Amino acid sequence: MEEGNKKSMTRLIILLVSGMLLLVGGARAKILDYSNCHLHEIMLDSNSKLRFEAITKNNTIKLTTASEGLDKIIKLKWSKENFDAYNTFSDPSESMFVDGDYGWLRLYKGLPDAYDNYIKKYKTIKRFDKYSYSINIENSTITRIVTYSDDWFKKVEKSPVDSRLTKSIVFKITSYADGIVVGKKKSEFGNRAGQVGSEFEVIINLKDSIFKENYYDTTDYQTKLVHDWPKVICNNISSKAGLGSKNYLDYWWALVLIAGIIFFIYTQTGKEFNIQNQFKIEKILKLFTYLKLKDPEKKYNKINKKNSSKKEDFKDYLG
Amino acid sequence: METLFFTLLPAIVVVSFIYFSNKFAELKLNLIKAFLLGIFICFPAGILNSAAIKTFGNDNDINNALLMGFMAGGLVEELLKFTVLYLYFPSKTSFKRYDVVIFALFISLGFAVYENFGYVFAKKYSEISFEVAFARAFTAVPMHIFNGIIMGYFFEFYLLKKNRKFLGYAVLLPIFLHGCYNFFCSENILISKAIILMMIFLAYRLNIMSKVAYK
Helix, strand or coil: HHHHHHHHHHHHHHHHHHHHHHHCCCCCHHHHEEEEECEEEEEHHHHHHHHHHHHHHHHHCCCCCCCCCCCECCCCEEHHHHHHHHHHHHCCCEEEEEEECCCCEEEECCCCHHHHHHHCCCCCCCCCCCCEEEECCCCCCEEEEEEHHHEHHHCCCCCCCHHHHHHEEEEEEEEEEECEEEEEECCCCCCCCEEEEEEEEEEECCCCCEEEEEEEEEECCCEEEEEEEEEEEEEEEEEEEECCCCCCHHHHHHHHHHHHHHHHHHHHHHHHHCCCCCCCCHHHHHHHHHHCCCHHHHHHHHHHHCCCCHHHHHHHHHC | HHHHHHHHHHHHHHHHHHHHHHHHHHHHHHHHHHHHHHHHHHHHHHHHHHHHHHHHHCCCCHHHHHHHHHHHHHHHHHHHHHHHHHHCCCCCCCCCHHHHHHHHHHHHHHHHHHHHHHHHHHHHHHHHHHHHHHHHHHHHHHHHHHHHHHHHHHHHHHHCCCCHHHHHHHHHHHHHHHHHHHHHHHCCCCHHHHHHHHHCCCCCCHHHHHHHHHC
């Protein structure tokens, strides 16, 4: 093979290898982070629905003590209005906060009717809890973090924003197939008589970024679905150790440091064999010229004052 | 089948290159030895890596990333590769150009291929084994191979010049590069890829130096 062809082949191979390296490797994402998640559908029981209507239409509120049970659940599609109502009445507090004559009051579901008198004027605080999920394939875990709104804690709980602002649950991945990931968190303690444990399950559809959660009661006889949590849909997905989630500039200093160490060792080795720095200044300046940087000749003269004979050669690059 | 192909792809490429090249005809038996030794050192590496992780691992992500990168990955694996190279070559009174480098490359290749099988067919990655094989064929395995080449060149320079500086480079630079690669794998894969590109470039420049050294 001729020398010229050989060089061209080497360059082609280097280009191919570099290209492959840059393109490949995103498939093995270790952590998938889902942020900017919101409820896909709103789950209100019939009481909540009544309250919701009362709030939106008449701007008044009526608390009821009756609980009609889970069979009366109404699922509504996501809308700003529905979400506001959900935030007012949803778990975990199962409560609402009203601004009445007696200041902020925390009113629970099942409150005696007598309390109705206190609620003449009210102001609800919308919680707008933020959901985020993180799937760690390496550790086989799914972490669900709910961040409660600042206002909720500051105004209602009258406490500074602290660790209670977030609540996290870690699920263990139990199956992972066809883009569906299932995670479970088991508890050996039960709340009700006869209950020997509980199970919190999250089902993730990776394709549509939808999270569905179910809560089961386990008794000696059966496992029963007791809480059908609404679906959560996420808009932003990022994958750590994946393609496109980060760029080279994130750790530019580390790259410079590593390149510097390699260059130092390289030059030290070259010194031993009496090899002059083959990284010719001309080549770098040629690159400057190519990138149309200002006054490359001036830069060249400054760097290479002693080597005046090469100045003539340099002019060829400009031509 | 595709998974198996990508698991073996780097080995197939390198072995085909050596087999069809006339330059290395005399080396073939040595290279099989080197490849097998590379596979063999996977076992102590596995034990030492597990012990290191068990002893020094904790809940701190940074600690674990440094441990996996520089101790379990860099120090243990590269030191074992170097030990094989060091124990094999001092007994040789004469060697030709590329003998040391290709031997070191094959130690690394043997190690990388066996390690690759460990990752690709692990139960943990059973659902994504193809993706793992494909990604590793272009990242982790070339990293091992080029680390072997760099180690080989510096060891060759040491044998030629008898300068201990090169012996240090032959051990420390692969440990450093392997450690950095592993560390950034969990943080930013692009940096790891950039490290591989730097390794390729360094190996290319060392090849030019080697030419000068043999003149």
